[in-house]
Amino acid sequence: MKVPERQLQASEANEARGVNQAIFDRDHLRQYTGGDAALERELLGLFLGHFGPVRSQLDAALSAQDWKFAAHTLKGSARSIGAPHVAALAEKLEIMGFSAPGKRKKRTLDALDAALAAFADEVKKAVG
DSSP states (O other), rough: OOOOOOHHHHHHHHHHHHHOTOOOOOOHHHHHHOOOOHHHHHHHHHHHHHHHHHHHHHHHHOSSSHHHHHHHHHHHHHHHHHOOOHHHHHHHHHOOOSSSHHHHHHHHHHHHHHHHHHHHHHHHHHHH
């Protein structure tokens, strides 16, 4: 299957900017946007703005159902936008569950916060 020229050029531009695809997989996002840069910026802004409220839901979870809903929501959003490391940590939180030991959850939540910061940095490199 031949990669469209526009997509190939975009991938090369990301490499030239030093974008880490393990943190921000822009090619994945482009599958949904057809390379529409304005749409990509809009979706990335929505995702980054959505993270804080969902992250707060994890902190405020009072039940296993609340915890699973927030972790699962974040996992799906991160996978869709091309944030594989954020998605992997959200999945880890979903699997470990609400009743996991507090220290273990805190370590993973701290890693999640760091992963989102790294994602935001990679987005700035790629999109500007």
